[in-house]
Amino acid sequence: xxxxxxxxxxxxxxxxxxxxxxxxxxxxxxxxxxxxxxxxxxxxxxxxxxxxxxxxxxxxxxxxxxxxxxxxxxxxxxxxxxxxxxxxxxxxxxxxxxxxxxxxxxxxxxxxxxxxxxxxxxxxxxxxxxxxxxxxxxxxxxxxxxxxxxxxxxxxxxxxxxxxxxxxxxxxxxxxxxxxxxxxxxxxxxxxxxxxxxxxxxxxxxxxxxxxxxx
Amino acid sequence: xxxxxxxxxxxxxxxxxxxxxxxxxxxxxxxxxxxxxxxxxxxxxxxxxxxxxxxxxxxxxxxxxxxxxxxxxxxxxxxxxxxxxxxxxxxxxxxxxxxxxxxxxxxxxxxxxxxxxxxxxxxxxxxxxxxxxxxxxxxxxxxxxxxxxxxxxxxxxxxxxxxxxxxxxxxxxxxxxxxxxxxxxxxxxxxxxxxxxxxxxxxxxxxxxxxxxxxxxxxxxxxxxxxxxxxxxxxxxxxxxxxxxxxxxxxxxxxxxxxxx
Numbered sequence: 001x002x003x004x005x006x007x008x009x010x011x012x013x014x015x016x017x018x019x020x021x022x023x024x025x026x027x028x029x030x031x032x033x034x035x036x037x038x039x040x041x042x043x044x045x046x047x048x049x050x051x052x053x054x055x056x057x058x059x060x061x062x063x064x065x066x067x068x069x070x071x072x073x074x075x076x077x078x079x080x081x082x083x084x085x086x087x088x089x090x091x092x093x094x095x096x097x098x099x100x101x102x103x104x105x106x107x108x109x110x111x112x113x114x115x116x117x118x119x120x121x122x123x124x125x126x127x128x129x130x131x132x133x134x135x136x137x138x139x140x141x142x143x144x145x146x147x148x149x150x151x152x153x154x155x156x157x158x159x160x161x162x163x164x165x166x167x168x169x170x171x172x173x174x175x176x177x178x179x180x181x182x183x184x185x186x187x188x189x190x191x192x193x194x195x196x197x198x199x200x201x202x203x204x205x206x207x208x209x210x211x212x213x214x215x
Numbered sequence: 216x217x218x219x220x221x222x223x224x225x226x227x228x229x230x231x232x233x234x235x236x237x238x239x240x241x242x243x244x245x246x247x248x249x250x251x252x253x254x255x256x257x258x259x260x261x262x263x264x265x266x267x268x269x270x271x272x273x274x275x276x277x278x279x280x281x282x283x284x285x286x287x288x289x290x291x292x293x294x295x296x297x298x299x300x301x302x303x304x305x306x307x308x309x310x311x312x313x314x315x316x317x318x319x320x321x322x323x324x325x326x327x328x329x330x331x332x333x334x335x336x337x338x339x340x341x342x343x344x345x346x347x348x349x350x351x352x353x354x355x356x357x358x359x360x361x362x363x364x365x366x367x368x369x370x371x372x373x374x375x376x377x378x379x380x381x382x383x384x385x386x387x388x389x390x391x392x393x394x395x396x397x398x399x400x401x402x403x404x405x406x407x408x409x410x411x412x413x414x415x416x417x418x419x420x421x422x423x424x425x426x427x428x429x430x431x432x433x434x435x436x437x438x439x440x441x442x443x444x445x446x447x448x449x450x451x452x453x454x455x456x457x458x459x460x461x462x463x464x465x466x467x468x469x470x471x472x473x474x475x476x
Contacts, residue, residue: 116271117318121332121384122308125300131331135322 004187007174014170015191021088021156021166026149028092033099033148038129040104051100058097063155066090071162087159091152098148106141107133139210146203150196157192167191220283222247222419223268223388228277229443230263237263239443240277245388245436248417252430252451255440256467261423264440265390268421269310270303281310282387308336311381311389315396317373319365319380325352326361329380337384351379355409371402378409382418389413391422395429407433427471431455439464 040051058066070090074081081089110133118128160169171188175181223245230238237260245251253261266272268279270287279286286306288295298306319328329348333339339347352361355375365373374394381389391410395403407429414420414433424430430437430451437454439447441463447454455468 113314113316113318114320116312117314117320117380119271119304119307120269120310120312120314121380122304122336123332124304127304127335131335132320136320 003174003178003180004183007178007184007187010174011167011170011187011191014165014167017165018153018156018167019195021084021091021159021164022149022153024088025091025095025152025156028088029095029099029148029152030145032092032096034103036096036100037103038107040100041107042125055097055100058093059101061094063091063094064158064161066094067158067162083162084159084164087162087164091155091159094155095148095152098151099145102141102144102148103137105144106137109140110136139207142206142210143203146199146206150199153192153195153199219246221245222282223421224278224280225264225268226278226280228264228267228274228279230260230267230272230274237443238267238274241440241443241445243438243445243448245419245421247419249435250414250420250422250433251436251438252434253421253423253438253440254425254427254430254454254467255446256470259440260443261440262392265392265421265423268388268390269307269312270298271312273297281306286310304336308332308384309387311384311386313374313377313381313389313391313394315393317365317370317377317397319373319376321365324362324364325357325368325376325379328365328376329383332380332384347383348379351383352376355379356405369402370398371405374398374402374406375409378406378413382413388419388421391420391424393423393425395424395426425471427455427468439467441467 036051036055039047040055041048043051061069067087067090070093071083071086074086074089107129114132114136115128118132123131156166157168160166160172163169165173167188171184175184178184221244223243225241225243228238228241229236239260241260241264243251243264253264255261263272267274268281268286273287284306287298289298289302290296320331323331326345326348329351330341330344333344333347334341337344349358349361352358355378357372357375357379360368360372360376363372365376368376377394394410395406398406403426407426410420410422410429411433422430422434432451434451436448437451438445439454439461441461447461447464454464
């Protein structure tokens with residue numbers, strides 16, 4: 001018990017890194033993923049096809065492989081970034097592919113008549129997306145999107161493997177000094193669980209909030 | 216542009232879905248202030264023609280002009296180029312359309328449905344758009360439904376919102392695509408009444424319909440389409456009164472009347 005309490009300030013630093021990595025990745029994947037998902041759904045073939053290949057490829061790789069690939073291969077292409085940004089790059093690439101698929105599923109659930117009604121009053125493509133499609137697709141977008149956020153927090157633990165002192169690595173460093181793995185891993189599990197459980201509670205609230213009854 | 220020039224001018228329009236030729240050279244004029252009804256069996260191309268007028272469907276060849284502007288293409292260096300998104304949006308804003316399945320925006324109230332185009336396309340201020348929307352909704356008899364969502368309205372009420380949404384944009388021409396086909400019989404009347412009033416006020420309309428008595432009643436011209444062409448065209452009296460001129464029209468009208476009895 002003492003170990004757990006004494007380690008808290010140190011773990012706090014790690015937790016901040018975990019939250020920071022997660023937040024940056026979630027925002028980047030959100031913006032990129034929605035753009036890719038819209039391109040995938042409505043783009044001409046020369047837009048949709050490369051996105052399809054990107055998404056299938058990225059989602060087919062284990063996240064760890066992706067992180068190591070970026071970490072070791074980016075420098076070879078002459079791009080020098082810190083391990084922090086390399087890890088973020090890899091996580092964002094991975095999650096954006098998932099967000100793209102979530103977006104595709106959500107926007108394609110909107111019937112063609114809605115697009116036609118938008119066209120008929122003279123809305124441009126962008127306006128139809130913002131005022132007609134997205135508000136209706138939100139309900140189908142949110143639950144699987146929160147899943148990608150949860151998986152981002154979980155996946156962020158892998159950045160410890162390229163030497164970033166996040167919550168995971170902080171825990172392991174404490175274990176390295178105290179030789180008491182059990183309480184520390186239990187504490188770590190509780191912290192990760194608390195974050196993700198809070199997220200799924202938010203998800204449920206939002207889902208109810210945006211449930212426009214239609215059927 | 217002379218006033219006598221037809222508002223909608225369709226010339227030699229063809230359209231194929233794959234190997235299926237839906238339109239085979241359609242010629243049609245819609246004079247300003249007139250109501251043209253398009254009738255015909257399903258598969259005759261009447262809905263496709265209507266959808267070509269605001270380019271919900273593209274056409275392969277021929278020309279559709281609305282108020283002197285080619286809808287689907289702009290002509291540069293003598294060559295036809297499909298219109299871009301912004302161009303199309305601008306043209307469509309002046310062509311109203313009411314749909315068979317209403318296609319109201321389910322996340323918006325009746326007033327917001329009508330306001331959307333006024334705000335984002337016409338650039339009206341919020342208060343002005345709201346006032347205009349409410350004015351039209353009152354006119355179609357929905358003064359007590361301003362804040363209702365589509366789900367809270369009957370089919371007939373939803374369709375009247377659909378009409379208000381289209382006419383509030385002050386379009387040059389209004390396209391009505393089988394707007395009563397999805398309604399319960401007792402709700403058809405309230406929708407047709409609104410269309411009649413619009414016709415009386417001089418709104419130029421093209422309508423596809425299965426309501427023969429309505430078409431006879433409200434139209435200046437009636438067009439019978441068959442096999443992707445205009446087979447018979449004339450005043451309601453000519454088309455419904457003297458069907459001897461076309462065997463196909465006679466057969467079509469006989470089948471419709473059987474259904475109406």
